[in-house]
Amino acid sequence: MSEIVLTPPYRLDSATAPGFEATSLANIAGSERALIDFSAVDFVSSAGLRGILMVAKRLRSKGGRLAVCGLRPAVAEVFAISGFSAILDIHPTRDQALAALRQ
Amino acid sequence: MAAAATLKLAATRDELTRCDAWFQAFAAAHALPERAAAEVRLCLHELAANIALHGSATRICLRVVLERGQVVITIIDDSTPFDPVVASTAPLSGPLEDAAIGGLGLHLVHRTADVLAYRRRGDWNEVRLIRRLGQRTAEASVREGRSAGN
Numbered sequence: 001m002s003e004i005v006l007t008p009p010y011r012l013d014s015a016t017a018p019g020f021e022a023t024s025l026a027n028i029a030g031s032e033r034a035l036i037d038f039s040a041v042d043f044v045s046s047a048g049l050r051g052i053l054m055v056a057k058r059l060r061s062k063g064g065r066l067a068v069c070g071l072r073p074a075v076a077e078v079f080a081i082s083g084f085s086a087i088l089d090i091h092p093t094r095d096q097a098l099a100a101l102r103q
Numbered sequence: 104m105a106a107a108a109t110l111k112l113a114a115t116r117d118e119l120t121r122c123d124a125w126f127q128a129f130a131a132a133h134a135l136p137e138r139a140a141a142e143v144r145l146c147l148h149e150l151a152a153n154i155a156l157h158g159s160a161t162r163i164c165l166r167v168v169l170e171r172g173q174v175v176i177t178i179i180d181d182s183t184p185f186d187p188v189v190a191s192t193a194p195l196s197g198p199l200e201d202a203a204i205g206g207l208g209l210h211l212v213h214r215t216a217d218v219l220a221y222r223r224r225g226d227w228n229e230v231r232l233i234r235r236l237g238q239r240t241a242e243a244s245v246r247e248g249r250s251a252g253n
Contacts, residue, residue, distance in 0.1 A: 014152040015120050043123075043141075045148050046208035053195075053204055059200050074141035081214045082207055083195035 003101050004034040005094075006055070008041050009067070011049030019049035025058055032064030033101045037094050039070030044078050056088065068099035105170035106133055112151070114160035114180065122151050126167065136236055137194040142236045143174050149208040150178055150187060150230060156243050160181030173217075176232040185228055186221040187212065 006024050007015045026035050036052065038044075042054075056066045067089045070103045071079060091097035110125045112118040126147050130140040147165070148167045160182035168175045191208035195202045212219060218233035 002177060013119065013125065013148055014156060015116055028208065043144065043148075045145060045152065046204070046211060049207060050204045053199075054200055056200075058126065061133075065165070074138070076146075077138075077141070078211065081194070081211055083202075087195060087202060089200050 002031075003098060004031045006034060006036045008036065008038060008048065008051075008099065010041060011043045012041055012051070013043060013045040013061040014052060015046040017045070017047040017051045019053050020048070023069055024051065024055045028055065028059060028064075030057050032059065032062060034064070035069045035087050035097050036066065037070050037097075038068060038072070038075055041070075041075055041096070042072065043076050046082070049078070049082055049084060052084070066082075067091060067101050069094050087094075093095060105168055107160050107166065107168045109167075110165045112165065114155045114158070114182075115233055116155060118163075119148065119155060121185075122163075122165065123148060125165070126138065128166050129169075135169070135174065139234055139236050143176065143232075146174055146212045146216050146232055146234070147178075149212050150232070151185065153185075153208060154178070154180045154182060154228075156183060172237055173233050173235045176228045176234075178228075179224075180228050181226060182228055184223050187218050187230060188221045203206040203231075 004027050008020050012020060020029060026072045059066045071090065089100060091100060106249045108129050151163060154163055160180040162181050164179040166177040187209050190209050192206040192213055194210055212250055216232045218232045222229050231247055
């Protein structure tokens with residue numbers, strides 16, 4: 001089974017996170033492994049983090065896995081401060097994240 | 104010489120994008136350091152989103168001032184009293200299954216602002232946030248902010 005790759009919008013904030021969360025949950029409905037690629041994401045707020053957490057929880061609840069990759073420095077800082085760095089599987093590149101998901 | 108800009112918003116979700124664009128334009132026009140600009144941008148979004156999405160506010164007034172090596176943001180809204188300085192906050196912790204996400208936005212603000220102060224002025228909430236542009240110590244000053252009530 002292949003992985004679902006999710007690409008959040010350039011700004012993942014209170015304005016865009018609800019749409020991202022709904023689309024992502026629909027996209028992973030038939031999958032157990034997903035990757036969120038942040039390489040085109042400039043900004044993530046707590047609302048965006050909430051959407052990411054919902055995706056992670058949904059996958060975990062059915063025994064699946066989530067990996068994330070491509071965090072720009074400002075986004076990586078938000079992940080670190082929020083505690084997300086400690087609970088998510090974070091990789092520098094998409095290839096590395098996909099390799100980890102396929103192990 | 105100080106540089107300043109102001110913006111008035113309706114307290115709605117759609118206006119948050121305009122708020123973000125306004126600050127981004129200010130940061131670019133005054134060549135704010137990248138990390139400081141990103142942190143102020145985050146704080147501004149979190150505070151404005153709290154007001155627009157969770158409070159009873161109808162209007163939000165924003166002011167940004169760049170002076171003496173620091174960015175000062177003032178946010179005024181007409182919601183019922185809400186003090187983001189003393190509101191409870193928390194990072195995520197524990198296993199993923201149990202992770203809850205209340206108070207995360209203000210946690211980000213408390214961790215990245217150098218000073219955060221609140222006061223009630225008549226029918227308005229006024230929040231002032233300061234981010235210094237120079238180097239700072241690891242113990243940045245949520246504590247200082249907590250005591251800076253005036």
